[in-house]
Amino acid sequence: MSKHHYSTIILIFLCLQACQKAEIEPLGNFNINALPLTAIAPANNPITEEKIKLGRLLFFDPILSANNKVACASCHSPTKGFTDGLQRSTGFASNVMTTRNSPTILNAAFNGMNHLGEHIPELSPMFYDNRANSLEEQCFGPLLSPAEMMGPEFSAIEYIPFLEEKVFQIKEYRALFKDAFGDSTITIEKVTQALATYERTLITPNSPFDRFARGETNAMTEQQIRGLEAFIDAGCNSCHSGPMFSDYKLHVLGVGEHPGLSLADRGDGQFAFRTTTLRNLSFTGPYMHNGTQETLEEVMVFYENKESEHSQVTDDELAQEFQDLRMRPFDQSRKAEIIAFLEALNDPGFDRSIPDSVPSNLQ
């Protein structure tokens, strides 16, 4: 070969080497982050051990329901990632289903936290339609819902004193409330404060992703690392952002209506529902606000299709972020990577313990 040919070969390799040597720029501004290791509480409801103990017992005690059969844990079981594993929950009457899927309360303490870690516990959006603004406020919802714990026989005005009196009649609760709040009077506000305090202990900040984001490079598998890249590349983080992988905004996705509903669930009134967290999905299926999608593979296909499956929602009404997703429907390995990354958001290390008994001795 002539010198000219050698120099051509060398030139090619030098060019490629130059490209390779260019510094890898860290991919930033994708607005997802690790969870903090602890949750913060509102100033008027500081976290104390006594309140956690009381809140935990109340959480598992059916005494809070009018028929003494429904506890918070009935729909938020620690054995099912603090959901019930059903498409829609059984509520007050075991033969009547509620409208929506039971969301996990794992990490609900962080709802509203943005990607900078900024969080105001008093302004934390709750429920699929953001109708409550803190864990304390959220707790009123199921307690006073005719479909969930209050039942159809009571109005809220009637039920609150009934419930307070019912709990007050149990000696152990009087002592527990005194330890937690300084006196043994029982109000529904104290009940919700104790429940919210317990929920603030139900956090999972040590998923493989969290450890990776804190600098533990080996915490995620190779497939999960590629999945993180694919997740960002596809634009999933447009909505699933922040440490909770949710922007807490209401979006119209056109999820198909649950066939068991006689009246359409209109969400916020316009068929928009809050972006749900992507944490702990392996424990919290089925998915979507009405549980109509059983597996993550089904969910992925839904996002690939980007079409409304709801008879009252047109494709034009779908959220722009949803329409802008850059999925690759025919690339099975990429889909597997994204699902692998979602599995990196699981942290099985949450408190799964169930009290041996509750003060009411109800089952």
Place this chain on the structure above:
Amino acid sequence: MSLKLPGLLLLAILCLTHFAEAQVASQNCFSIGIASSLIVSGEQNATYDIVHAAQVDYSHAIGKKISLLPQLGYALSPYNKNFRLTAFQALVGIEYTFKKVIHSFSVHTGYEYSQESFAFKFDESVVRGTISNPAIVLKGTVSFTLIENLRIQTFIEVVPNLRTSVGLRLAYFISKNKK
């Protein structure tokens, strides 16, 4: 400067080189090639879809129409600034030469060592790392002769579990003896 520019410059240089020194390829000869391929599936298809490569082949005739074809190659994905694939390949292949429009067909197999460098910036840290994969490569190539020493080749390359890519390669054959 766009990272695509070096690739285009290389193509231009190769073309100019050819037109300046058209030669007759001998049966035993070296060739140099540059290739661009599109990853179409596989785990390495997360984002870096386009891979450029430079390769050197030596064609050793073992029959009238059959040649042994060892190949050394170096590849990288230059367009993804955050997640970069680099790979070194050592392959050996067999080439069958036709007389028709398709000039030859070759299959290669061999070893690849690839590295994927990544960097993510989180609030609390910048996480950098490398994923390394030794792997087997299978490649099939069809060559079309453009002009005397220049061939355009289409290929499909399979690195099981990691990627499947399809691409184009421009190969310039360097004969030992000048006309």
